[in-house]
Amino acid sequence: MNLYIHIEVSAREEDSTLLKAVLAAHSGYDVLICISSIYNFLFKWKFLNKGIFHTKSLEHNNWKKNFLKLIYSQGNKITSLDEEAAIIKDKKSLENFLKSRFTNDSLSRVAKIFCWGVDDFEMLKKFFPNYSNKFLLTGTSRADMWNNKFINYWATDEKKKDNKVMFSLNFPLVNGYVTFEELINNLTLNGYFERSKNLLDEIKKVHEITKINFNNFKKLIPTLAEKLPKQHFIVRPHPSEKTEIWSKLLSKYKNIEVNNSGNFNQQLFESKILIHNSCTTAFQASILNKKVICYNPSRLDHDHGRIANKLGYMCFSIDDLVNEIEMHKIENKYNKKDKVEIGKKIYTPNNKNLSSNLIINTWIEESKKIKFKKNKYHFLKFILFVYEKFSKYMNLLLKKNILDYKFQEFDKDRIKKKIYKIEKILNLENKSKVIKISKNCLLIKNDA
Secondary structure, eight states: OEEEEEOOOHHHHHHHHHHHHHHHHHTTOEEEEEOHHHHHHHHHTTOSOSOEEEESOSSSOHHHHHHHHHHHHTTOEEEEOOTTOGGGBOHHHHHHHHHHHOOHHHHTTOSEEEESSHHHHHHHHHHOGGGGGGEEEOOOHHHHTTSGGGHHHHOSOGGGTTOEEEEEOOOHHHHBSSOHHHHHHHHHHTTHHHHSTTHHHHHHHHHHHHHHHHHHHHHHHHHHHHHOTTSEEEEEOOTTBOHHHHHHHTTTOTTEEEOOOSOHHHHHHTEEEEEESSOTHHHHHHHTTOEEEEEOTTOOOOTBTHHHHHSSEEEOSHHHHHHHHHOSSOOOOOOHHHHHHHHHHSOOOSTTOOHHHHHHHHHHHHHTTSOOOOOOHHHHHHHHHHHHHHHHHHHHHTTOOOOOSSOOOOOHHHHHHHHHHHHHHTTOOSOEEEEEEETTEEEEEEOO
């Protein structure tokens, strides 16, 4: 059976994608993991046979819409789980988000949509009643890996456990590789504001709030480094943020590490406290019983971020924050109310099952409707070698400097180590074979 998984942001998606891929391989699938440009080339020239295609969004842009139309027209079954993770959004903001990311037209070509939690599941069914049977309350593989079961997956060095203070930054609107003006223009061209009438006003408001928070954190981090010289800090910018801004600002502080490589959970494992404002990472830290602090000296409040900011503690001054960090006993203020809020946003299956298992079971059911034919992977390897050489030559010829700040090229040894850990944690036989098709394309299959 053929399973095609689309990956966009390595730091966000690689590990949870590998979890799904391992489980799928053990269920008999040949799992191909690629970026969208590779898939577009392979499907356009009909180099891939029918299968299940899983993607991270539907209405991302006009290119993505046509891309999915092409895949659907070739008899593939399409599933999706939106990796943008709108779990930090309260009701109005969530409504704006979902209306911008889903349409009746795009849903007509999709087999199933996997939902993070009760909130997006119920709201999607309300907005798109004609397709209510396509929405499934499964949860997400990313949240599977926030489970205590996977602590040993992230623990690269036990000696580093619980001794750092981590800043999880979320300022791409003011410090992104794409400017705010370019972002608005792109969203306008791709119909976001037509689909979601209140989205533009929300983004403008969030942009103003983000500018204030950005300046607050630029003052906060150096001050804390000076006040707490013996404390080791990790500063992790958002994947779409310019890290060089923070590196330059904080270069003279020996107790600060600026680093957003790899998965967030690796750094979280080494930390005792997470400091943020309007970040999804507050959910991860709360679930892993880390102390969570929202730094909000301007006392700003908005539907976008409100739920994340209410988890744990909120500090309004640097002195209060210093006191919370210096407390002899570090406690996470993770109460019953927080647990209810998280439960609405992130579904956890019963019977100690994983959300990934629910997703795999859905793929198995959908696969019964497809007549599969194996792909010729040695041929694909040759084709992609030629394609990537040609693309590199054309970019040089046209003087295009293409920097993909979101995707880290696949390294076979890195992937094999991660898969070995997953199989060990899940008590699976070590029989997932890894084949590197190209630098941006990976095959995982059962080696039994």
